[in-house]
Amino acid sequence: MSDVVYVSFLSEYSPAWADSLAPCVAQVLGHPLMKTEITVDLEPYYAPERNQYHATLILAGLLRHLPEDGSKIVGITQLDLFVPVLTFVFGQAQLNGHGAVVSTFRLKNEYYGLPADEEMTLARTVKEVVHELGHAFGLVHCRDYRCVMKASTYVEDVDLKQASFCGACRELLDTTINEETLHRSK
Amino acid sequence: MRKRKILIVDDELSVRQSLGEWFREDGFEVETAPDGTSALMKMETGPYDIAVIDLKMPGMDGITLQKRIREIDKSSAIVILTAYASVETAVEALKLGAYDYVTKPVDPDDLSNLVRNILRQQELSEENVRLKEKVSELSLSAPIIGNSLKMRRVLELINTVAETDSTVVILGESGTGKELIARAIHGKSKRRFFPIVAVNCGSIPETLLESELFGHEKGAFTGAQYRRKGKIELADGGSLFLDEIGDVSPKMQIDLLRVLETRRFTRLGGNQEISSDFRLICATNKNLDKLVEDGVFREDLFYRINVFSVPLPPLRERSDDIPLLARHFVEKYARAMGKLTKEISPEAAALLVSYRWPGNVRELQNAIERAMVIGREPQIVPADLPLRLEANNSDPNERTLSALEKDHIEGVLREHDGNVTQAARVLGIDRGTLYNKMRKYGIGREA
Numbered sequence: 310m311s312d313v314v315y316v317s318f319l320s321e322y323s324p325a326w327a328d329s330l331a332p333c334v335a336q337v338l339g340h341p342l343m344k345t346e347i348t349v350d351l352e353p354y355y356a357p358e359r360n361q362y363h364a365t366l367i368l369a370g371l372l373r374h375l376p377e378d379g380s381k382i383v384g385i386t387q388l389d390l391f392v393p394v395l396t397f398v399f400g401q402a403q404l405n406g407h408g409a410v411v412s413t414f415r416l417k418n419e420y421y422g423l424p425a426d427e428e429m430t431l432a433r434t435v436k437e438v439v440h441e442l443g444h445a446f447g448l449v450h451c452r453d454y455r456c457v458m459k460a461s462t463y464v465e466d467v468d469l470k471q472a473s474f475c476g477a478c479r480e481l482l483d484t485t486i487n488e489e490t491l492h493r494s495k
Numbered sequence: 496m497r498k499r500k501i502l503i504v505d506d507e508l509s510v511r512q513s514l515g516e517w518f519r520e521d522g523f524e525v526e527t528a529p530d531g532t533s534a535l536m537k538m539e540t541g542p543y544d545i546a547v548i549d550l551k552m553p554g555m556d557g558i559t560l561q562k563r564i565r566e567i568d569k570s571s572a573i574v575i576l577t578a579y580a581s582v583e584t585a586v587e588a589l590k591l592g593a594y595d596y597v598t599k600p601v602d603p604d605d606l607s608n609l610v611r612n613i614l615r616q617q618e619l620s621e622e623n624v625r626l627k628e629k630v631s632e633l634s635l636s637a638p639i640i641g642n643s644l645k646m647r648r649v650l651e652l653i654n655t656v657a658e659t660d661s662t663v664v665i666l667g668e669s670g671t672g673k674e675l676i677a678r679a680i681h682g683k684s685k686r687r688f689f690p691i692v693a694v695n696c697g698s699i700p701e702t703l704l705e706s707e708l709f710g711h712e713k714g715a716f717t718g719a720q721y722r723r724k725g726k727i728e729l730a731d732g733g734s735l736f737l738d739e740i741g742d743v744s745p746k747m748q749i750d751l752l753r754v755l756e757t758r759r760f761t762r763l764g765g766n767q768e769i770s771s772d773f774r775l776i777c778a779t780n781k782n783l784d785k786l787v788e789d790g791v792f793r794e795d796l797f798y799r800i801n802v803f804s805v806p807l808p809p810l811r812e813r814s815d816d817i818p819l820l821a822r823h824f825v826e827k828y829a830r831a832m833g834k835l836t837k838e839i840s841p842e843a844a845a846l847l848v849s850y851r852w853p854g855n856v857r858e859l860q861n862a863i864e865r866a867m868v869i870g871r872e873p874q875i876v877p878a879d880l881p882l883r884l885e886a887n888n889s890d891p892n893e894r895t896l897s898a899l900e901k902d903h904i905e906g907v908l909r910e911h912d913g914n915v916t917q918a919a920r921v922l923g924i925d926r927g928t929l930y931n932k933m934r935k936y937g938i939g940r941e942a
Binding site: 359391392393394395397398401402404444460462463 | 509512513514516520521522600601602603604607
């Protein structure tokens with residue numbers, strides 16, 4: 310397994326929008342991201358009583374498609390995600406693991422009855438993808454409201470934080486990435 | 496900052512997993528249990544900051560579990576989780592001391608706010624305990640008075656050692672102010688914003704000392720109704736002051752050695768190892784070298800605690816400081832008694848300086864307190880001082896130290912009509928030591 314981080318779109322997005330996401334995430338993360346085309350059937354993860362999709366099960370399904378040379382994979386979907394005990398989640402990750410999934414469902418202005426704004430959705434999605442990948446690299450929530458690792462429960466929280474790590478989270482992330490690289494080279 | 500611990504109890508695996516992951520991402524150390532019985536077993540590895548409990552579970556329900564947890568640990572914040580909201584059960588849970596009550600599925604923002612509020616309240620409570628201890632420490636701490644060469648040397652030693660994190664042993668006779676020096680070292684150290692926790696090892700029976708130092712779990716022994724933190728745990732981040740370390744039993748010496756080597760221990764009746772980051776300051780009026788030579792004190796423990804020693808001179812070896820100290824105590828008691836401060840007459844001052852003060856600064860302090868209580872003159876005069884001060888000034892150079900000590904003890908006992916407790920207080924020694932000395936010199940209570 311190498312240190313490639315893959316991003317996969319599990320729903321249909323405009324090619325321009327999808328193409329611009331990976332470079333933005335890579336820039337914030339400080340680690341390259343590669344797009345991979347995979348097909349995951351999400352219908353088995355639908356919960357009709359909630360009209361939502363089970364994030365944990367999608368994540369498990371996604372991990373089965375992690376390419377051999379990949380260290381992590383993040384899936385992006387337009388579906389509304391939940392975990393059993395919570396009403397919804399923007400995304401979910403394996404803490405210190407190999408995968409993450411992010412939903413753009415509640416990151417879009419349209420969900421809140423506002424006019425569509427693709428740039429805004431992109432900015433929010435970059436933050437949430439970086440946030441979930443941060444968890445996959447072992448980072449936990451940060452108390453600094455500007456740090457991308459600050460927990461967000463409303464879309465306003467996502468807008469408030471920046472697409473960057475605070476000093477402490479950056480240092481921890483760099484250390485983890487270096488250690489993982491060193492471990493694999495051995 | 497230590498990692499917060501949370502216990503999640505729910506019979507549904509998916510709830511345990513998703514809630515567990517959510518809290519792990521929030522930086523918590525998470526334990527989960529599928530039912531009440533397993534949860535109670537997990538409590539042994541506590542304490543937990545928060546316990547999230549499902550209301551309806553097979554076997555023990557959430558309300559019963561909440562009661563049982565409360566019996567073990569009063570400090571965990573309990574959050575009741577249920578799929579079926581009912582006002583009655585919510586009220587019952589809250590009456591029993593639950594922090595809050597949430598229905599599944601929970602809005603992430605509600606859960607986030609709830610946790611934030613719990614942690615804020617717990618942080619404030621912990622800060623409150625720390626501040627109370629700090630205030631009590633500050634009110635207990637007194638300035639170190641002394642300008643003699645020997646005391647200047649002690650102050651230099653305090654400044655040198657305070658900056659380090661080394662173990663210190665303070666050596667000195669009873670009443671020389673060993674605890675004052677320990678508090679000064681702590682007060683100048685980087686640990687000063689955390690508590691200094693003092694334990695007098697000589698005044699507590701071995702069995703109680705063990706529980707005092709290591710704490711205990713609920714049911715560890717008869718009367719242990721609740722889990723209780725020991726002094727070692729309470730000293731986390733700060734300093735642990737063990738007074739009269741020379742009086743510690745051989746078994747306790749082994750236990751202490753283990754803690755000092757690993758900074759880890761278990762509470763009595765518990766099996767969970769707890770770590771505590773404390774700086775050790777010890778004190779004794781015994782000759783530790785001699786105790787090691789006699790096989791009474793473990794050599795390995797001696798080397799472990801004797802990293803840096805601060806010898807305190809007895810008052811008779813720094814008589815230059817007596818007028819300064821006497822002046823300080825006069826002002827202290829004048830303030831405490833709401834009286835005008837007094838001068839010390841030249842005759843009284845001469846008596847104070849020439850007396851040998853076997854009870855050291857504590858004895859001088861008691862003598863001045865007595866003079867401030869009984870004195871009717873605008874000055875402190877010889878008549879206000881204890882009789883033994885004058886008696887003791889007769890040719891002390893021609894008598895042995897033992898003879899002087901015997902006379903002095905007899906004098907103090909006479910002054911207090913044979914009351915050993917009062918005499919011990921004046922002499923600045925404990926009752927046990929006074930009884931030993933009375934036996935040694937053949938002195939009866941009627942002396």
